[in-house]
Amino acid sequence: MADEESEYLIEFRRIGAYVKVSALDPQSGTEVSIIGSPQASEAELTRVATQKLRYMLAKGPSKA
Numbered sequence: 001m002a003d004e005e006s007e008y009l010i011e012f013r014r015i016g017a018y019v020k021v022s023a024l025d026p027q028s029g030t031e032v033s034i035i036g037s038p039q040a041s042e043a044e045l046t047r048v049a050t051q052k053l054r055y056m057l058a059k060g061p062s063k064a
Contacts, residue, residue: 023049
């Protein structure tokens with residue numbers, strides 16, 4: 001599982017009435033995205049995106 005000090009790349013993109021936040025782990029190349037409200041703070045959107053990324057990293061490699 002990724003440790004708390006891991007560094008992730010975060011991208012914010014405004015799409016209409018929503019914000020798409022992508023989080024990428026540069027070591028594994030794993031990327032996840034979330035859709036959030038533009039009224040939410042960057043810190044909150046980042047927290048949710050990195051939480052999802054950590055979950056996916058802990059889950060292991062995808063068999064897709």
